Amino acid sequence: MELEQLLVKHFGYTSFRPGQREIIEAILEGQDVLALLPTGMGKSLCYQLTGYVLQKPVLVISPLLALMQDQVEELKRFGEKRVVALNSFLTAHEKRYTLHFLEQYRFIFTSPEMLLQQQVQDKLAQMELGLIVVDEAHCISQWGFDFRPDYLRIGQWLSMEKRPPVLALSATATEKVMHDICQTLSLNRPFEFIYSVDRPNIRLGRMMFSEKAEKAEKAQWALQHMTTSTGPGILYVASRKRAEQYSQALLQAGVHTAAYHAGYGAEDRQFIQQQFLDGELDWIVATNAFGMGINKPDIRQVIHETMPANVANYMQEIGRAGRDGQPALAILLYADGDEELAKFVATNDLPTAHHVERYQQLQQQQLLPSQMLKNGEIGETAFRVLDYWLQQESVEQVVQRLNELVVEKYRAVDEMQKIITTKACIRTQLLHYFGQHLKKQPVQCCEICGIQYEDVQQERRKQVKDIAMMSWQQRLQQLLLGT
DNA sequence: CGCAGATTATTTACATAATCTGCGGTGCGGTAAT
Numbered sequence: 001m002e003l004e005q006l007l008v009k010h011f012g013y014t015s016f017r018p019g020q021r022e023i024i025e026a027i028l029e030g031q032d033v034l035a036l037l038p039t040g041m042g043k044s045l046c047y048q049l050t051g052y053v054l055q056k057p058v059l060v061i062s063p064l065l066a067l068m069q070d071q072v073e074e075l076k077r078f079g080e081k082r083v084v085a086l087n088s089f090l091t092a093h094e095k096r097y098t099l100h101f102l103e104q105y106r107f108i109f110t111s112p113e114m115l116l117q118q119q120v121q122d123k124l125a126q127m128e129l130g131l132i133v134v135d136e137a138h139c140i141s142q143w144g145f146d147f148r149p150d151y152l153r154i155g156q157w158l159s160m161e162k163r164p165p166v167l168a169l170s171a172t173a174t175e176k177v178m179h180d181i182c183q184t185l186s187l188n189r190p191f192e193f194i195y196s197v198d199r200p201n202i203r204l205g206r207m208m209f210s211e212k213a214e215k216a217e218k219a220q221w222a223l224q225h226m227t228t229s230t231g232p233g234i235l236y237v238a239s240r241k242r243a244e245q246y247s248q249a250l251l252q253a254g255v256h257t258a259a260y261h262a263g264y265g266a267e268d269r270q271f272i273q274q275q276f277l278d279g280e281l282d283w284i285v286a287t288n289a290f291g292m293g294i295n296k297p298d299i300r301q302v303i304h305e306t307m308p309a310n311v312a313n314y315m316q317e318i319g320r321a322g323r324d325g326q327p328a329l330a331i332l333l334y335a336d337g338d339e340e341l342a343k344f345v346a347t348n349d350l351p352t353a354h355h356v357e358r359y360q361q362l363q364q365q366q367l368l369p370s371q372m373l374k375n376g377e378i379g380e381t382a383f384r385v386l387d388y389w390l391q392q393e394s395v396e397q398v399v400q401r402l403n404e405l406v407v408e409k410y411r412a413v414d415e416m417q418k419i420i421t422t423k424a425c426i427r428t429q430l431l432h433y434f435g436q437h438l439k440k441q442p443v444q445c446c447e448i449c450g451i452q453y454e455d456v457q458q459e460r461r462k463q464v465k466d467i468a469m470m471s472w473q474q475r476l477q478q479l480l481l482g483t
Numbered sequence: 484c485g486c487a488g489a490t491t492a493t494t495t496a497c498a499t500a501a502t503c504t505g506c507g508g509t510g511c512g513g514t515a516a517t
Contacts, residue, residue, distance in 0.1 A: 064510075088512050113511045147509060239507050262509065287508055309508085337485085344484055345507060381510090 006052050011078055017042045019193045023167070024050050026191035027131060033167045034137075034181060034190045039295055040323050041195065043169045044071065047133045048078075051106050056130025056164070060109045061154060063139045065089060066270070067293040068109040071135075075107055082106040087114055103127045112150040116157065129164045134185060136292060137168035138312060141180035146350055146405055147381060149388035155184040166190075172197045172315045175435045197315060197434045201322045204426045204446035205331035205453065218333050222246070222305055225331075227253045229456040231282035233301035236317055238341060240287055242305065247285040260286040291317060297324035300456060304332040307339065309346045310412035311419060311433050327444070329456055332420055339417045346409040349379055351386040353399050359386060360395055425449050 003024060007013050019037055023046045026033050037043045051058040062068045068085040075083045082105045084098055102108065102123050114120060134140070134154065144151035158166060168181050168190070182190060209218050226235065227250070237243050240261040247259035258272045258281055269289075276284045277296050284290065288308070302321045308314040314332075322328025355378050359369045369387070372378045378386070389398045419429045426446035428438050444451045 111511055117512090143509070148511070150511080241507075289509060292509095340484055341507075348484095348507075349509095 003049065003053070006049055010049065010052055010080075011045065013045075017045075019195060020045055020049075023191070023193050024053075027165050027167055028053060030165055032165050032185075032187040032190040033193065034178065034187060035167065035169050035193045036173055036178075036197070037169070037171065037193070037195050038197075038199070038319065039171045040297070043135075043171075044074065046169065047131060047167055048075065048107070050131055050167075054130030056128055057103060057105055058107050058131045058133060059115075059124075059129050060107065060133040060135055061112055061115060062109050062135045063111070063143070063148075064136075064292060065111070066266075067135070068111070070293060071109055072107075080106065084108055086110040086120070099123050112148065112154050116150050116153050121157070131164050131167060132158070133167045133169065134181075135169050136171075137181045137185075138170045138173050138177050138316075140184050141173075141177040142312065144180070144184065146385050149385055152184055152388070155186060159186055172312065172319060172434070174312050174315075174433060177312055196431075196436060196439075197319075198427070198431055198436070198438065199319060199322065200440070200442040201325055202318060202328045202330050203442075203444045203451040204318070204430075205329060205451060206420055206426065206447040207331060207333050208421075209333065209335040218305065218335060219246075219249075222303065222333060223249055223253065225303070226250060226283055227255055229453075230300050232276065232279065232296070232299050233283050233303065234290065234299065234317075234320060235283055235285045235303045235305060236290075236308070237285060237287060238306040238345065243285045243287055246305070247283075250283060250285070256280065256282045258284055260284050260290045262287065262289040288313065288317070291320055294320060295323065296320070298326070299323065300326075300328050302328075302330045304330075307332060307334060307342055307413075307416055307420065309342050309409070309416070311416050311430065314416060315430065315434070327455060329451075329453065334417075334420055339413050342413045342416075343410050346413060347406045349382055350405055350409075351378065351382040351402060353402065355382065355386055356390070356395060356399050356402070359390060423448060 001009075003021065004015075007016065018041070019035065020042055023033050023035050027046075027050050035043065035046060047058055047060065060071065062071065065085075065087055068087060069089075072083050072085045084105045084107070086095070086098055086102075086108055087110060090098060099119060103126075110120070139148070140151045140154070166185055166187060168185060168187065170177075170181070173181065181187070207221060209221075222235065223246070226233070235246060237246060240263045243259040243261050247257045250257040258275060260269065260272050264272070272281075272284070273290075273294070275281050277294070279298075299321045302318045304314070304317070308317060318330035321330055355372070358372060358377065362369045362371065370383070373380065373383050386398075389401060393401065415433070419426060419433065422429070425438075425441075425448050427441070427449075431438050441449070
């Protein structure tokens with residue numbers, strides 16, 4: 001059957017979107033593929049349709065449980081029954097059952113951590129997969145080195161002698177991220193489909209604040225702006241506490257708001273996310289926990305209260321605005337010295353040379369290094385990362401690698417800072433960072449080229465504003481200035 | 484690193500300044516404790 005016929009039969013679409021056909025054909029020819037497509041451009045279809053042609057199971061490695069559940073539901077809506085999420089939502093019994101009949105599923109979603117369990121590996125070794133998909137593949141680079149090392153172990157697993165094609169999917173990737181993906185997954189001369197990362201309908205705004213006045217002025221500006229402009233929007237903040245403070249202040253001003261961060265349980269997060277998707281919230285105030293897998297077309301604004309840790313994150317985060325193609329606005333609030341906090345947060349949880357030494361010392365005494373965890377000498381994440389690297393490399397190499405990671409994180413922050421503080425066109429610089437060129441400059445481009453904010457100014461809040469103004473300013477002072 | 488709030492020191496207070504302490508992002512899986 002022709003691809004078009006399958007497309008209609010299984011998904012009810014009559015034509016492909018840009019890239020889909022090329023990507024699917026490359027996979028069917030047995031090629032590895034690296035595909036960078038903006039969210040909402042039908043990334044999932046690239047492996048979904050392929051699954052029907054191949055008649056062999058498709059394994060999809062996904063970074064978030066919630067994302068897997070969404071994908072499974074989506075396929076079920078299209079009438080597919082042979083689809084499963086192999087993850088910790090399953091009870092022990094369900095997991096055993098699923099594993100036993102794993103080859104009978106057409107689409108298998110799982111996490112890197114689950115994939116690498118021995119029982120799963122054993123089962124997969126007996127199976128013949130048709131395709132391995134790494135969804136949100138930038139996670140390899142973003143998380144693999146210092147947060148979820150199993151993302152790097154996927155690569156080792158993939159270096160098995162006989163493997164099906166690998167499809168790495170992401171929305172945006174810098175050249176470094178692309179390099180990390182290809183390197184880690186040892187993609188074999190992959191077919192690359194790279195869609196422009198430029199989003200011409202998103203204006204790139206930036207507000208500068210002096211260091212001294214930062215706290216007060218920035219918060220005042222942000223709250224003033226959010227209470228008088230159109231949502232729906234996301235305010236990205238650097239800490240959970242600040243997310244709470246801003247959402248409180250906004251609620252005081254009568255704005256429909258919720259905070260979102262990893263401090264909430266899965267249920268709360270799901271609920272808040274759904275409210276936002278349903279249009280019940282004007283603003284969501286979030287840490288970088290929020291966003292992956294969110295495909296809300298009408299987000300009008302994304303504001304950064306402090307700079308993201310790197311350009312890739314910035315691009316991912318602002319890219320959540322204006323998916324519908326209508327004008328949208330991204331504003332980054334910068335104050336001198338913000339980069340210090342970004343650097344600290346980015347490197348704070350890394351294991352140190354001292355940890356390496358201690359680990360080694362315990363090993364030499366025939367003791368379990370994991371007692372560092374129990375003693376509270378090291379965090380869980382740092383321990384896992386340390387454990388991973390010491391399995392790979394010598395002590396000297398690990399110490400050096402950890403130093404390099406810090407340097408790399410600092411450099412990433414510096415690059416972000418440079419792009420938003422220099423006097424050159426922000427859009428041009430961003431695209432250049434992604435190895436691309438600006439083909440046509442939008443009329444409303446960036447802060448440097450000159451943009452207008454007027455269209456987001458909101459009428460209907462005006463009555464609310466006068467009444468609420470005093471109370472939110474007082475509230476703000478309480479919360480942020482402690483006076 | 485930098486900030487805020489708590490604690491301590493001092494020229495023993497209806498007080499102030501110095502110092503200390505805690506806090507600051509992202510998720511998986513499976514186990515222990517409730």
